[in-house]
Amino acid sequence: MPEEPVLEVRDLSVDYVLARGNVRAVDDVSFTVNRGEFLGIVGESGCGKSTLLFAVAQLLAAPAAIAAGSVTFGGTNLVGLTEGQLSAIRWRDMSVVMQSAMNALNPVKTIGAQFKDAMRAHGKFTGADVSARSAEVLKMVGIDPLHLRSYPHQLSGGMRQRAMIAMAMLFTPDLVIMDEPTSALDVVAQRSLMVQIKELQQALGFAVIFVTHDMSLISHFSDRLMVMYAGQVDELGATRTIFDQPLHPYTQGLLEAFPSIRGPRVPLKGIPGAPPDLSAVPTGCRFHPRCPYAVDRCTTDAPELYPLEAALVRCLRRQDGSLAS
Amino acid sequence: MTTTDLPVPAETPRPRTELLRTDRLARYFKIGGALSRRTLHAVDDVSFSIGEREIVALAGESGSGKSTIARVLARIYEPTAGQVFFEGKPLSAMRSRADRLRYSGLVPMVFQDPFASINPVFRVQHGVLRSLKLHRPELSAAQCEQEAAHVFEVVGLSPDMLQRFPHELSGGQRQRVGFAQALAMRPRLILADEPVSMLDVSIRIGLLNLMAKLRDEEGVSVLYITHDIASARYVADRLIVMYAGQIAESGPIEDVLAHPRHPYTQLLLSAVPDPRAPLTVAAETDRGEPPKVIDPAPGCRFRWRCPVAIDTCAQVTPVLAELRPGHDAACHVAQTSATEVKAFS
Numbered sequence: 001m002p003e004e005p006v007l008e009v010r011d012l013s014v015d016y017v018l019a020r021g022n023v024r025a026v027d028d029v030s031f032t033v034n035r036g037e038f039l040g041i042v043g044e045s046g047c048g049k050s051t052l053l054f055a056v057a058q059l060l061a062a063p064a065a066i067a068a069g070s071v072t073f074g075g076t077n078l079v080g081l082t083e084g085q086l087s088a089i090r091w092r093d094m095s096v097v098m099q100s101a102m103n104a105l106n107p108v109k110t111i112g113a114q115f116k117d118a119m120r121a122h123g124k125f126t127g128a129d130v131s132a133r134s135a136e137v138l139k140m141v142g143i144d145p146l147h148l149r150s151y152p153h154q155l156s157g158g159m160r161q162r163a164m165i166a167m168a169m170l171f172t173p174d175l176v177i178m179d180e181p182t183s184a185l186d187v188v189a190q191r192s193l194m195v196q197i198k199e200l201q202q203a204l205g206f207a208v209i210f211v212t213h214d215m216s217l218i219s220h221f222s223d224r225l226m227v228m229y230a231g232q233v234d235e236l237g238a239t240r241t242i243f244d245q246p247l248h249p250y251t252q253g254l255l256e257a258f259p260s261i262r263g264p265r266v267p268l269k270g271i272p273g274a275p276p277d278l279s280a281v282p283t284g285c286r287f288h289p290r291c292p293y294a295v296d297r298c299t300t301d302a303p304e305l306y307p308l309e310a311a312l313v314r315c316l317r318r319q320d321g322s323l324a325s
Numbered sequence: 326m327t328t329t330d331l332p333v334p335a336e337t338p339r340p341r342t343e344l345l346r347t348d349r350l351a352r353y354f355k356i357g358g359a360l361s362r363r364t365l366h367a368v369d370d371v372s373f374s375i376g377e378r379e380i381v382a383l384a385g386e387s388g389s390g391k392s393t394i395a396r397v398l399a400r401i402y403e404p405t406a407g408q409v410f411f412e413g414k415p416l417s418a419m420r421s422r423a424d425r426l427r428y429s430g431l432v433p434m435v436f437q438d439p440f441a442s443i444n445p446v447f448r449v450q451h452g453v454l455r456s457l458k459l460h461r462p463e464l465s466a467a468q469c470e471q472e473a474a475h476v477f478e479v480v481g482l483s484p485d486m487l488q489r490f491p492h493e494l495s496g497g498q499r500q501r502v503g504f505a506q507a508l509a510m511r512p513r514l515i516l517a518d519e520p521v522s523m524l525d526v527s528i529r530i531g532l533l534n535l536m537a538k539l540r541d542e543e544g545v546s547v548l549y550i551t552h553d554i555a556s557a558r559y560v561a562d563r564l565i566v567m568y569a570g571q572i573a574e575s576g577p578i579e580d581v582l583a584h585p586r587h588p589y590t591q592l593l594l595s596a597v598p599d600p601r602a603p604l605t606v607a608a609e610t611d612r613g614e615p616p617k618v619i620d621p622a623p624g625c626r627f628r629w630r631c632p633v634a635i636d637t638c639a640q641v642t643p644v645l646a647e648l649r650p651g652h653d654a655a656c657h658v659a660q661t662s663a664t665e666v667k668a669f670s
Contacts, residue, residue, distance in 0.1 A: 044525045044526075185387075186386040187593065187596040188596045190596070190598075214526055254527060257529070258526050258530075259533075259555045261554055261582055261594060261597050267534075268534075268559070269530065270534075274495045274528075
């Protein structure tokens with residue numbers, strides 16, 4: 001299959017415009033998503049991943065605003081489009097599954113009524129069309145269409161999350177953006193939801209952007225991985241390559257932060273310290289205060305994102321080769 | 326990081342002295358309207374014990390009764406049936422205010438959500454000083470402040486953090502404040518209800534190391550409630566797996582993970598994401614849901630999701646039986662077959 005980008009993000013920056021000055025939450029981020037690709041975005045809370053997603057979906061609300069860059073989706077630059085123009089694209093071609101999908105459903109409306117709302121907001125459909133399509137998407141995610149008449153509280157957490165994903169499938173979009181859709185679920189439900197998403201993706205051919213802070217979760221599901229730290233991309237490459245040979249010290253730290261149920265029990269350290277406050281990012285490399293390999297240069301010179309082997313990485317010591325694998 | 330922060334490997338079992346024991350504990354909830362007779366069996370017939378200086382992990386999916394057990398142990402709920410014994414004495418006998426206060430100081434709880442469990446309008450010292458005043462009235466004001474600074478240091482916070490407001494702290498720091506508050510009361514057993522699940526992966530390890538440190542240096546036991554088996558393995562000595570309000574399997578954690586006998590434990594282990602495992606999407610996946618345990622009939626509660634269920638499973642509720650040293654499972658199939666049955670892998 002030829003590599004055909006569905007989404008192209010170029011030099012995107014997002015500012016929170018505050019009285020005490022602007023805070024740059026997303027800084028000069030560029031990436032593409034190809035048709036049918038699964039892109040994982042990982043990073044700690046406060047690294048700008050959710051802001052980035054909101055910027056891609058054009059859902060930013062004041063005080064956040066896109067400061068620079070473009071988001072090209074299906075050949076159209078979405079930045080600067082009016083709500084009316086966006087409405088033709090949203091949900092039909094690009095849909096979003098939010099972090100707390102459990103709470104994103106309206107508790108006083110049945111699932112079916114909410115599906116109907118979504119369809120009617122983005123096109124003209126007869127009642128029969130709506131119920132046929134609603135039943136179809138619900139079946140796709142393994143829920144009995146009977147539940148179209150259920151209220152959200154009658155479904156379990158996993159089912160609610162699946163219903164949200166079904167809702168995102170209503171128009172068979174080209175791109176589905178998911179912001180930690182599994183974070184409220186336990187491991188068994190989480191695993192089955194991930195398998196479900198992957199199956200749907202293979203059957204319907206849509207692209208996925210999946211944001212999470214748990215790298216192990218997407219290790220088996222994503223094609224490419226983008227690691228974000230303090231609003232910037234630190235590493236971008238094929239998932240397997242990154243897991244086998246993480247280049248950025250932050251990526252290494254993330255990979256070593258979770259224990260395994262297999263192999264010997266080894267003491268872990270996690271990543272000492274906390275992510276920086278975006279209104280006062282460290283000079284030089286933004287990761288240097290937490291980096292075990294930092295040298296003097298890292299505190300003054302800001303590294304560029306540059307290609308190394310098959311990946312892109314932002315690390316001075318990798319760039320000049322003074323940090324071996 | 327010093328070596329004292331490292332968890333002690335399970336290969337060196339300590340002699341166990343029992344600290345707390347539950348005997349056929351049950352907690353039911355009435356559901357529906359005033360005329361409804363339906364009851365939800367959140368916890369049913371649960372017996373286990375926690376030793377001194379021991380971290381016991383209580384694992385299971387949402388709705389399996391883990392938090393209900395913690396709340397019964399914290400005396401937030403009264404048990405519907407059964408008994409809890411602490412240091413050999415039944416909780417039901419501790420009726421006076423002094424007894425209850427003493428118990429809640431010895432067995433404090435740390436909650437899941439570090440953003441909701443600290444009062445946002447007070448400085449963080451408020452919670453610590455209040456528990457000191459309540460539980461250790463013999464201390465003078467100056468001693469209280471000293472003690473507060475001491476427990477902050479133990480949990481890895483600098484004492485000047487005491488003057489901060491909760492919103493100035495990160496999630497990991499707030500959860501450390503939760504442990505500091507518990508520690509100020511000189512506890513024997515900390516009930517930690519999903520203490521790390523709301524935190525970033527990179528921060529979690531620090532708190533798990535803290536729990537191990539509290540066990541090793543302060544001699545505190547921890548009931549660590551989690552659905553994350555990997556973190557349980559990292560820090561715990563024993564594992565109890567709950568399913569639908571009952572114990573499915575329990576034993577020394579390494580033994581349970583190496584030889585899971587209950588099909589549900591096997592399912593749980595197969596679902597743990599592991600980037601070190603080969604990159605394959607498992608063909609068979611479980612699409613089942615945990616049952617709502619409303620007025621249950623006898624029989625194994627896992628049988629609808631169990632690929633190896635036999636006729637007996639629909640008629641007789643399985644009870645825990647020892648299958649390996651110190652390692653129990655409540656499964657008819659595992660108890661009757663000579664070889665280890667693999668339902669999920």
